Amino acid sequence: MKAKVAINGYGTIGKRVADAVAAQDDMEIVGVVKTRPSFEARIAKEKGYDIYTPSEENIAEFKKSKIDVSGTLNELLGKVDIVVDATPGGMGEEYKKLYQKHGVKAIWQGGEDHELTGFSFNSEANYQDALGRDFARVVSCNTTGLVRVLYPLETVFGVKKARVTLMRRAADPNDIKTGPINSLIPDPIKLPSHHGPDVNSILHDIDITTMAVKTSTTLMHLHAINVELKQECSEADVQGIFEKRPRIRLVSSKDRIKSTAEAMEYAKDLGRPRGDMWENVVWKDSIAINKGELYFFQAIHQESDVVPENVDAIRALLEIEKDGAKSIRKTNKALGMN
Numbered sequence: 001m002k003a004k005v006a007i008n009g010y011g012t013i014g015k016r017v018a019d020a021v022a023a024q025d026d027m028e029i030v031g032v033v034k035t036r037p038s039f040e041a042r043i044a045k046e047k048g049y050d051i052y053t054p055s056e057e058n059i060a061e062f063k064k065s066k067i068d069v070s071g072t073l074n075e076l077l078g079k080v081d082i083v084v085d086a087t088p089g090g091m092g093e094e095y096k097k098l099y100q101k102h103g104v105k106a107i108w109q110g111g112e113d114h115e116l117t118g119f120s121f122n123s124e125a126n127y128q129d130a131l132g133r134d135f136a137r138v139v140s141c142n143t144t145g146l147v148r149v150l151y152p153l154e155t156v157f158g159v160k161k162a163r164v165t166l167m168r169r170a171a172d173p174n175d176i177k178t179g180p181i182n183s184l185i186p187d188p189i190k191l192p193s194h195h196g197p198d199v200n201s202i203l204h205d206i207d208i209t210t211m212a213v214k215t216s217t218t219l220m221h222l223h224a225i226n227v228e229l230k231q232e233c234s235e236a237d238v239q240g241i242f243e244k245r246p247r248i249r250l251v252s253s254k255d256r257i258k259s260t261a262e263a264m265e266y267a268k269d270l271g272r273p274r275g276d277m278w279e280n281v282v283w284k285d286s287i288a289i290n291k292g293e294l295y296f297f298q299a300i301h302q303e304s305d306v307v308p309e310n311v312d313a314i315r316a317l318l319e320i321e322k323d324g325a326k327s328i329r330k331t332n333k334a335l336g337m338n
């Protein structure tokens with residue numbers, strides 16, 4: 001029997017997770033929760049997703065727009081095993097009570113604090129620890145991107161310390177309220193940034209310090225990463241480790257991928273839905289060992305890298321699959337990530 005999944009918050013992340021869940025053969029979307037009758041609601045209907053609203057009050061607006069609503073979130077929660085909550089960050093506490101009342105498991109996103117669930121998730125680093133839990137938080141796009149490279153480096157060579165500068169996209173491409181900006185904004189100005197401690201919510205013992213700058217772009221984040229490793233290794237060793245990871249895509253400037261713009265074009269040419277790039281894009285020709293320390297650049301597609309992690313988190317919490325590596329392979333295959 002397929003696992004029954006609800007999506008609460010059908011925006012940038014929620015709509016992508018819905019499609020990724022629908023692509024799996026061991027889970028299905030029972031309904032998605034929309035606040036307003038937008039074009040996204042219409043397309044969700046066309047895709048065959050039943051629409052629910054946060055409360056009765058929202059239904060009238062949908063009726064006016066002639067979009068069928070199947071009920072409220074309360075009713076949806078009575079029909080599912082698990083909810084993926086992709087509502088705007090900060091709403092977690094309120095909804096947690098409701099999910100608990102219905103005895104439904106839940107997965108939140110990086111906009112919530114680690115304390116909401118007491119467990120932060122990354123498919124490769126701690127799938128096993130997620131098995132059977134009621135609640136988990138899939139960490140943010142940036143933290144997911146950092147854990148994906150630091151976890152294998154820690155496992156194989158040991159990480160003495162990591163120092164990272166994150167050049168963050170100012171807003172998502174569909175955002176007409178907050179960007180892009182004609183500026184570079186140290187954000188937060190008080191150093192270090194919260195990204196390091198967030199990595200530590202999964203990789204507890206890694207010495208990591210981060211700084212972040214908001215930049216005038218909507219496409220991707222760019223990370224400049226410097227790692228001091230415990231064991232000596234070569235550039236080829238690091239490349240070899242990254243090549244084997246299931247969600248790292250090595251690219252080269254020699255192939256004319258020299259920027260986040262070209263990395264996004266690459267995703268579109270691969271035929272990815274919405275032009276999404278689920279993997280970390282690591283420039284293999286940036287990988288350098290200098291004075292015994294490792295340096296490299298990676299780009300992170302903020303709208304989509306957490307999507308496969310949400311699918312794996314569903315399998316782990318519901319214990320559909322006990323082996324994380326198998327879940328990752330299954331998710332990747334169903335999405336066509338090759």
Ligand code: NAD
Binds near residue numbers: 090112139303
């Ligand atoms: P979004 O604004 O694109 O989508 C949120 C959706 O929730 C919208 O459709 C909104 O209408 C809906 N919503 C608002 N109030 C609601 C309510 N009371 N009940 C149900 N739905 C409601 O936001 P997003 O970018 O998808 O972010 C969602 C979460 O994912 C946040 O925690 C965010 O930090 C995290 N996240 C975002 C990104 C990113 O770059 N966009 C990356 C990784 C993680």
